[in-house]
Amino acid sequence: MKAVTKTGSSPAREAPDLRDAQNLRDAHKDLTRGRILDAALALIGEGVEITIAAVAARAGMTDRTIYRHFSTRDDLMTAVWEKVNSGLKYHMPATTEELVEQPRHMFPDFDKQAAVIRAIVFSQQGHEMRMRVNDARQAAMRKAVRTARPDLKEPEFTRLCATVQLLDSAFTWSAMKDYWGLDGEEAGRAASEAIATLLARAYTDKASSKQGRHS
8 A cells, every 4th residue: 555645834944043142142242251351350460550452452352342341441440340349258238247247258358369459459440449339338338337336426427437347348458467467367357356346345335425424
């Protein structure tokens, strides 16, 4: 018996999947962006001024390529700051507990990027990067300290915030490392303990002051 062959149109071929191509483009874009930021960080660690031309030369690409990813030098510097912080256990503290513990977790990571951290602390371009986020950091610091000291008035409150922010910074890490030979773990523990003591002392002083007025 003769086999019957089915006739009719063959199933439509699936449209080419463009997702793979898009994924490749995205991966290449991320790789290029990473190379740019790594080049900028290397220059900062060497104390070289960050310019689009300098970063392009270090990354082995054209200025135009840099501008495809960062429209201005300011955008590039902001991204560099974000990359530095992404490699650290740093975030804007939301609570008193986070504020107290942050140096203990963050300072050991400073040891791993010592050259870059020092450049950010002591260079003019590092100062520029820090000032970009200063308002946000001050606001977070005030909120976290206010949680511990809701009753403290000005100017005592601002003085306390400023002191705590200094302890929770690379300046303190650097000073303890240079002048006392403490590594990141030891310096972080010392800074965390100092912050906890300051907040507790401020509370104790306030309570003592109230008792003194009523005695």
